[in-house]
Amino acid sequence: MTVAKPMEPHDYWQEVFPPGSFVGDGGFRTFFPATLADGRQILLPIRPLSDGRHALASLIINQASFEVEDALAEELAARLAPFRPEIVAGLPTLGLTLAAAVARKLGHKRYVPLGTSRKFWYVDDLSVPLSSITTPGQKKRLYVDPRMLPLLRGWRVVLIDDVISSGASILAGLSLMAACGIEPVAIGAAMLQSERWRQPLAELSPQWPDRTVGVFATPMLVRADDGAWSASDTRI
Incomplete structure (x- = not known):
């Protein structure tokens, strides 16, 4: 040891x-x-x-070394591969680092970043409230750039965050995808932090805990x- x-x-x-x-x-x-x-x-x-x-x-994956980031992305890509993803959507902020790396490991040319900064061409109907265990009390909204919808609709989407803990961020991501008429084929994260996320996802649909994969659980x-x-x- x-x-x-x-x-x-x-x-x-x-x-x-x-x-x-x-x-x-x-x-x-x-x-x-x-x-x-x-x-x-x-x-x-x-x-x-x-x-x-x-x-x-x-x-905190954007503070990790490239060696660690690469190892996590490679393992998560391998775990998501059986779902045959065609496009990766990443949750802000830290999930974007992992989503981009996983998309590359899957052989994709690009990924779709979701965001919390509203651009003037965004549509309010394509946004949902967002909260996070690491930023309690902050009132934010999660947006998808409407120009990115053709990359998502009709394709096998996986939704990625860095850590799934309470499940609040992933639920917001699923809600936003639903507002876009999209149901992801799987959810991925580097770390599944405790078991608190399971019940909220199961309450949304019993399928989601089984379609959620992580590199490791703590x-x-x-x-x-x-x-x-x-x-x-x-x-x-």
Whole structure:
């Protein structure tokens, strides 16, 4: 097992470690080792929640090294390939980094970025409210450029975000796609963060949890009396 030196905030998401470098069964202090399908590992910082007792592992993909971004995109593209996607739509903001990389791995020439900045030619009917666990309290709207609709309608679309946590951003993306007359064939993310997203997606349609794929999943963490973090069954 690798013994990690003390890590600075900018050190996370920078290296893909060989399989078995870190034990992943609990007793975490500052980082959580996420494990890819082939056993390789990426270190994620642990972010305590407001109650002080629970925490989540964090991924900010546009701060990751190119090595990490490439590994995540390659694995997600492989997991999405069975759905035979013809076009990738990416959710802002961090999902755009991953969506573009996955589209390239799938051999696509381009992708469709959704956005939160309204251009003057946008149509209000092609927008929905958007919230995110990382930007609570911010009132935003999610837009699709109407000029991009021919790239989406009638094609096999996959909807990509960097992290799926509460499910709020993905639900907004699905709502926007529905407003455009589009039903994605699958949803993809680098990280499925805890299990909180499953119920909201299942309430929208029972199909969505089974059509949602991630490179890796991370649990809700709970703090022990000694200050270490371990996986929790709690859903908060």
